[in-house]
Amino acid sequence: GAVVSQHPSRVICKSGTSVKIECRSLDFQATTMFWYRQFPKKSLMLMATSNEGSKATYEQGVEKDKFLINHASLTLSTLTVTSAHPEDSSFYICSASPQRTSGRMETQYFGPGTRLLVL
């Protein structure tokens, strides 16, 4: 159980185009989904927190107009990199946290990541 998928696994695009990445929780409902960015040989940096049915909360320094997040259902969140540039090339990882029943913090389960290369 607790499987999270991401699509696509890798994408190459031209500078100036937009790219959409999907994150799905396959066997549980996720109240909250998270989007991270991982640079080579670096740790994961949280970009934003996405709650179903509400606006995402972005971390300091992350441009919300550039990284559009939509959490339309309890099993799907999308990240759209708008007008992508070469510096946006990175590994983007989502995670999902099961719907809470007790108010207790739940574990995050991670997707396999999407490697974006902007030419």
Place this chain on the structure above:
Amino acid sequence: AQSVSQHNHHVILSEAASLELGCNYSYGGTVNLFWYVQYPGQHLQLLLKYFSGDPLVKGIKGFEAEFIKSKFSFNLRKPSVQWSDTAEYFCAVTRNTGFQKLVFGTGTRLLVSP
């Protein structure tokens, strides 16, 4: 700001050696603690977690970690490593409140030689 430190960036061990990876955090309140592993070419997987109770936590694949509150530490251990343990290990912390923001350490790359 809350931070997580992993002091060992690279560790090289022979098979059957014992492993201990350090993790320290800076937040003074109640925390939840995690160790995640990322095998080459694979996604992050949860090794073990601590929310409350027994500070010695046992995880998958023979790993365990001990929460020492006075030292703000959550070190990962395994008595005898295998070649298949070659991976990157991340310690992560979140506050024990409603918001689940995970703060990751910089990771430790473990190489186990056969």
